Amino acid sequence: MEGGVLKAVYGALVVMKGTRRNNLYFLQGSTVIGGAAVTEAADANSTDTTRLWHMRLGHAGEKALQGLVKQGLLKGAKACKLEFCEHCVLGKQTRVKFGTAIHHTKGILDYVHTDVWGPSKNASWGGSHYFVSFVDDFSRRIWVYTMKRKDEVLKIFLKWKKMIETQSGRKIKTLRSDNGGEYKSDPFLKVCQDEGIVRHFTVRETPQQNGVAERMNRTLLEKVRCMLSNAGLGKAFWAEAITYASHLINRLPAAANEGKTPMEVWSGKPCTDYKYLLIFGCPAYYHVRESKLDPRAKKALFMGFSTGVKGYRLWCPDEKKFVVSRDVTFDEAAMVNQNKHEGEIEATKTMSSSKQVELLKTPVVPVRSDTTDTSPTVDYDDEDNDDEEEAPTQSLHNNKILLQPEDREGKIRKPARFTDIVAYALPVIEEGDILLQKIGTADNPADMLTKPVSLLKFKHCLDLIGICKIC
Incomplete structure (x- = not known):
């Protein structure tokens, strides 16, 4: 303390000074509340500005706001960290992305997927409209049974369960299905409870959670459509086709089995009965x-x-x-041979349609009409004569274009009339005989000859072609 001035020091550093007045010491300088408080206030202001621009721009996302802030287009906005916005949730809520679920099953029948497909608009020859599939998660082996009604699922499940458990010597531990009434009925739930089978269900309107069975049904139907189309059979044979398709899928390598077939994983031995497979519908x-x-x-x-x-x-x-x-x-x-013959026919049709008609370089000669008018001319190059000739100018609405293709003997024949002007114009334009140029509507005098026009437009077209009046 020196001369009525109080000094607070920290080592050699003077932290603050105070002057004595009436037994009180008044601080010399300004009061600093603290860096944390200042930063907090700045953050609050920045958050309010960001929220303001967020609402101004129709509840834009953080990424869009950050891009505009970097360009310096949003005045006062610095940080683009958005807080929770209820209106964005109500307006932009989407479904959660489905990840790839992997069941680490240790053996066959530890986890079974099932699903019912149908009804089919076309009944099979046996009167079936549905089919139920059972897929073993460990081996991806599939069993398919056709049904006339959905209430047959429990009877088929009991029959399949008894057969498969007797043949394999193992018990079904977990069964996964959707929330269909055939799977959640009291008799079905009681059977699973008595047998000690754990039930897994999907969320309502979420078939992705039963993806193994759903994807297997898609594979089955893809094969059915291909086989029916190849055999030329009607939709009434879908039940026979889907039964044979399941037989084939069990003998095809599966990605889930690292290239092994479901039958090989199920039995532990490679499948060797491929010699008995035949073309469906042969x-x-x-x-x-x-x-x-x-x-x-x-x-x-x-x-x-x-x-x-x-x-x-x-x-x-x-x-x-x-x-x-x-x-x-x-x-x-x-x-x-039938498929090969059909392929050759399609190839022949494609080749024939791609052939271009050779055109003789002749002038486009329009047919004369009673009214004489001034119209654009078409220049052409004659192969026999070096001199350039100009096609006569006639009325545009009576022009008739002639096509001269070659016949089988190589001679040029002249059709009576050629109506496809596009097919004629394309090769002629490629040869350079005709210049294709776009003309605006206001600068096209041909409008008065091709469609009804107003009197004002009619006079304008006459002025374009240099006609002052009509007698």
Whole structure:
């Protein structure tokens, strides 16, 4: 304290000074509340400005605001950190992205996916409108059963469960399905509860959570459409096609199995029955014994295999029924050749449509009309004469363009009339005989000859072509 001045020091640094007045010391300088408080106030002002611009710009997102702030277009906005905005949630709420769920199952039947497809507008020959599928998560093996009604799911599930558990010696632990009434009925839930099967359901209107079964159904239907189209069969054969498609999928490599087939993962042994696979719908001739003079075979179509029977399932078009036989001769080459022939026909059509008609370089000669008018001229180059000639100018609305293609003998023949002016104009423009130029509506005098125009527009067109009055 010196001369009535109080000094507060920290080491060699004078922190503050105070002058004595009436037994009180008054601070010399300004009061600093604190850096934290100043920063907090600045942050609050910046947040308010950001919120203001956010609402001004129709509740724009942070990324858009940051781009405008970097360009210095938003006055007073510095930080673009938006706080919670209820209006943005109400107006922009979307569904949460679905991640790839992986079930780390350790063995077969630990986790089973199931789904019901239908109803189909087209009933099968057996009267089915639905099918239910069961997919083993570990091996991705699939079982498909067709149904007439959805309430048959429980009966089919019990039959499939007993068969599959007896053959594999394992129990179903978890069953995943959607919220369909066939899966959430009291009898179905009671069966699962009595058997100790854990149930997993999807959220309402969220089929992505049952993605394995849904994707398998899509794969099945893709194969069905391809096979029916290839065989030329109607939609009434969808049940036979989907049963055979499931048989094929179990013998195709699956990405979830790292390239192994579902049958190989299920049984632990490679599948070796590919030699019995045939083209769906291919012609087949099965052995019959009728009278001594009748043919020994009838023609049918291959539909797949019958469960538990060493024979082929065939469709006989003449008798309109399915038959099972082991004495069958197949003609797969007929379908292969048919597809090859169809491909050649399509290629021929494509080649023929791509051929251009060779045109003779002749002038475009319009037909004379009674009224004489002034119109643009067309210049051309003649191969035989070096001199340039000018086509006569006639009325535009009576022009008739002639096409001169070559006939089979190589001679030039002249059609009576050629109506496709676009097909004619394209090769002529490429040759450079005609210059294609866009003309504005106001500068086109041909309007009065091609469409009704007003009197004012009519006089304007006359002025363009240099006609003062009409007699």
